[in-house]
Amino acid sequence: MTLATEPTATRRRWAGLAVLSASLLLVVMDITILNVALPAISADLRPDAMQLLWMVDAYPLVLSGLLVTVSGLGDRWGRKKMLLSGFAVFGLASTLILLADGPLAVIAVRALLGVGGAMIMPSTLSMIRTLFTDPRERATALGVWGAMAAVGGALGPILGGLLLENFSWHSAFLVNVPVMAVAIVAGLFLLPESRTAVRARWDGAGMLLSIVGMVALVYSIKNLGKNGLTDPVGLATLTLAAVMLGWFVLRCLRRPDPLLDIGLFRSGPFTAGVVVALATSIAMAATMLLMAQWMQLVQGYSPLETGLRLLPTAVFALVASPLAPALAARIGARTVLAGGMAVAGLGFLLLFVAPLEYGWVALALVFVGLGQGALAIASAVVMSGSPVEKAGNAAAIEETSYELGSVLGVAVLGSVAAAVYRAGLPHAVEGSAAARESLGGTLDVAAQLGAEGERLAVLAKAAFADSLAITGAAGAGLMLAATLAIWWLTPRDLDLGSTHH
Template sequence: MKTVTTPPIHKRRWAGLAVLSASLLLVVMDMTILNVALPAISGELRPDAIQLLWMIDAYSLVLAGLLVTVSALGDRWGRKKLLLTGFSLFGLASVLVLWADSPGDVIAVRALLGVGGAMIMPSTLSMIRILFADPRERATALGIWSAMAAVGGALGPILGGFLVEHFSWHAAFLVNVPVMAVAILAGLWLLPESRNPNPGRWDALGTVLSIVGMVGVVYAIKHFAKDGLTDPTALVTMAVGAAALTWFVVRSLRRPDPLLEVRLFRSGPFTSGVLAALTTSIAMAAMMLLIAQWMQLVMGYTPLETGLRLLPTALGALVLSPLAPALAARIGARTVLAGGLVVAGLGFLVLFAAPLVYGWVALALLLIGAGMGSLAIASAVIMSGAPIEKAGSAAAIEETSYEVGGVLGVAVLGSVAAAIYRTALPYHGADAEAARESIGGALDVAAKLGLPDLAEQAKTAFSDSLAVTGAAGAALMLLAALVTWKLTPRTLDIAGGHH
């Protein structure tokens, strides 16, 4: 039966890759568009601090919670069906934003986008594993896929900035609708259906455990960031989440047909690829959020100017992602994987060591982007370490590491930055609480009370916090580079499988 389905897949595989890359581009853009649209949304809907946090978090919480379940569902129900359903949901949620006129509405739309995103992200990866049987072509395809993710991250703020300035923040969401419509039509025609031929019984308890575990842990990390490490709610949520995840892992190891193939971690290359994806994502998410705020609030750039000034990241990634497989063939996958983390680490170091002016920041962004670009190899390493029937599991683990990394980055490095900002701001006058909560708050207070000094102090404090977070990001990347180097076999060849 398999021989029948192979030829049509191979004929249209590059066109299929175009559909998958375009949809990924959009999902990633959506994550970054919000960074630029947030000031406008906050200005109009006046969310409190918790609601603001949920606007940012709803998407990633839902996405992180559902990735495991949804990937397992795709392996059983059909990856193409799942992907097209994800496209439809994503498009629908983007239309619903027209009726959103309260913080709660925006949070609900973001949560629905998260459900769609959870269906799209791992499906694109596991589909590439199936479309491209030849490992060399697959490495190239994954390079293109990674480059699209980087471009999405960069285009998001530019397009978002343009739409917010010229129309309204609603427009930043509506841009998804036409692309999703095209993706559904093209996907129906170009993509092959595939599923795991003998998936075994569905694990209902495992489903619940994976959702409770992921959402619990992610929620707790976010709250530790906001309320400190002794916050009782966060501690309880963390305990419940960690217990559920542990139970889930033990259960997955015992079952012959687990929801998530945890045994993949027995492979060193697989683990090193996941680690590289996780750390890059942690550092990137935090820096993008902080640098976008620094450009708008400290330097006074408009959203569109900010988006354009973030471009060096995409440039670095765009040049290096497609080149990474060829580089790996020449100097080895291990060198490219660990080297990429080192290059990104140097970018963070520039933010810490150099003066905070745009020229240096642009150099930092370029290095961070170039480091990210070489992580195209991470996908290939992860996917080469997984048998084809477990493609869904491997993709889910990789996507989960990106998602959790993003959440951890905003939570952990974001809270480091917030703590440094609070400590560095010497203001104790009227509305001190609001001023110390965030730089946006401080600038509002300064404008309201006519305190130009406070505005300057807040800008200096925020710049200090950005620099120190750069140092933390650099340390993280260099440590990850070391561990990745140790875990990846010197002879690993992603174009031809293992040695």
């Protein structure tokens, strides 16, 4: 796309960034709205524990399975076409929620949203890489992009709370429709088309291997997390995932035009950025899901009050994200990356060592938010460490790390939390499936038991608080490990303003 003058080109670039950031904001918002909407969906549709888990995980399962394939298609077909098609799919899926009359229908809508998300997420990152060729400008643009993710995290629970207090839970999905319509129109006018210059041969077998391998991996993690490490279905799908993904990696290494450039991992900074994405999303997914339930079911806050009380993380991430590139230029990208992980780790640790009262929880959320500012640097390292023609590949790997991390967090840390919760329940109710599966189920049982039920409710709330604290400790340990890995992988003199790493 040729533009007449530099000022015009600059305006178009930043206007294009606004469209890309808005689309990311909506996808992030959609995830956080669901956390707040889950109790209302549960009360209306009465899903069992497995269906509830699938409502959360259907979206990242489909998204993570399709990211590699869709980003490869976008690189060849055109990133703008892929992005606008993603907007259309996301809007259509959100409209279909009006037809959802049971848990399985909600899961199906979430899966279709995953298809749209897979088309949107890597396209936004790779188009920033092609829109902003100047490395310092790109680092700033990625800081803005990261800030929009934080805004989405902030607006999701609040908007979700407002919608749920005035309308049915369906509105949490329908809010996407008008935004997607505007994004399609704006994207048509503001975004340039970009694609890989060399038209490589499409690898159909590689596409199949990546989809089957990623879906099998995520599904096996969910099953092993739910049913224990000896679950035969979990072990079988894990074996299938290892074979498929191993075969996919070998195929990519041998082909001159691979679907995914595995060679990107030879770069230490690129790998460090991926570690940041993976570790952060594992810790955040599980903790925030439990936190939203703790605030509503234990503390008794409404959905809107819950959204407002979760604000500190998003607000401080919003403050830190745009400042991160400038801070990296002054004290070094490695220090900002590793320091961000350490600060976030301190927030998770507070959930374990401090009393679970809102004042301490708010302070923990502040630290987590400040630490999340490092994610802007992680994206800048990932994107600037890869050549332009591999922008889609790099974006797909980073986004896959986020989505895989979310599933790992909910499945693994969520299972640990569930085990801690069940251990805190009195033996008298352990035989009741509803009481053992979730805090909501226990409180429903307790409501029918009179005075004995009141004692059960107190014990259940205490057990749930313990499970949240243990999850915080696990998150802190993960952040410490990530901090050390990043410090080791990232060169001390890494300069995000340079085109060479």
